[in-house]
Amino acid sequence: MRNLGFDEFLGEEAFNGAERIGGYVADVEVARFAARLLQERESNLFVFIVTIENHGPWPNGVLDHADESADFWRGLVVPEAERSAFKGFVKGVRHADSMLGILAQTLGAGACGGLLAMYGDHLPSFPKTFQRVGFHDNRSDYLVWRAGSAVSARRDLAAHDLGRAILEARSQPPAAVTSHTGLQEAAG
Numbered sequence: 001m002r003n004l005g006f007d008e009f010l011g012e013e014a015f016n017g018a019e020r021i022g023g024y025v026a027d028v029e030v031a032r033f034a035a036r037l038l039q040e041r042e043s044n045l046f047v048f049i050v051t052i053e054n055h056g057p058w059p060n061g062v063l064d065h066a067d068e069s070a071d072f073w074r075g076l077v078v079p080e081a082e083r084s085a086f087k088g089f090v091k092g093v094r095h096a097d098s099m100l101g102i103l104a105q106t107l108g109a110g111a112c113g114g115l116l117a118m119y120g121d122h123l124p125s126f127p128k129t130f131q132r133v134g135f136h137d138n139r140s141d142y143l144v145w146r147a148g149s150a151v152s153a154r155r156d157l158a159a160h161d162l163g164r165a166i167l168e169a170r171s172q173p174p175a176a177v178t179s180h181t182g183l184q185e186a187a188g
Helices: 027-040 080-109 127-133 159-171
Strands: 115-119 142-146
Touching: 027 080, 080 115, 080 127, 115 159, 142 159
Parallel strands: none
Antiparallel strands: 115 142
């Protein structure tokens, strides 16, 4: 990992006793761990987090307790074959949102602020549900956010341009940083 510029790799062993969902370390546990690192270490700390709590497959019954009353779920009729997995996916999206909230709060509370970037590596596979609602967009969303910034904009990028966008955001004052969505997956 040093050849990639990382001083330290913290893996599974750093999360003994952590809450797990579907066998994976819960996103909020990872966020709390990262928040502690950001609060305890130097202000110029770069933390790269990879979580897979919300990566499929979502076995039937594992996350069946997902809240069906949420606004996102209302009115959406998911085919029976994908219903349990889709409910698990929606629950995982909520957990990822909680993770982002913890990280944004931590970065916003620091004297130097901070930069948060988040992306998914691909869309989930719900072909019947996507077909039913006419969804054919294969892009994966991402976000680049700077603590203290009130500016936001939508900007589509190729996946290989995301790193450059993050570095550009890091070098700009907080008021100039924009949020982005619509990461275009590279064509096969």
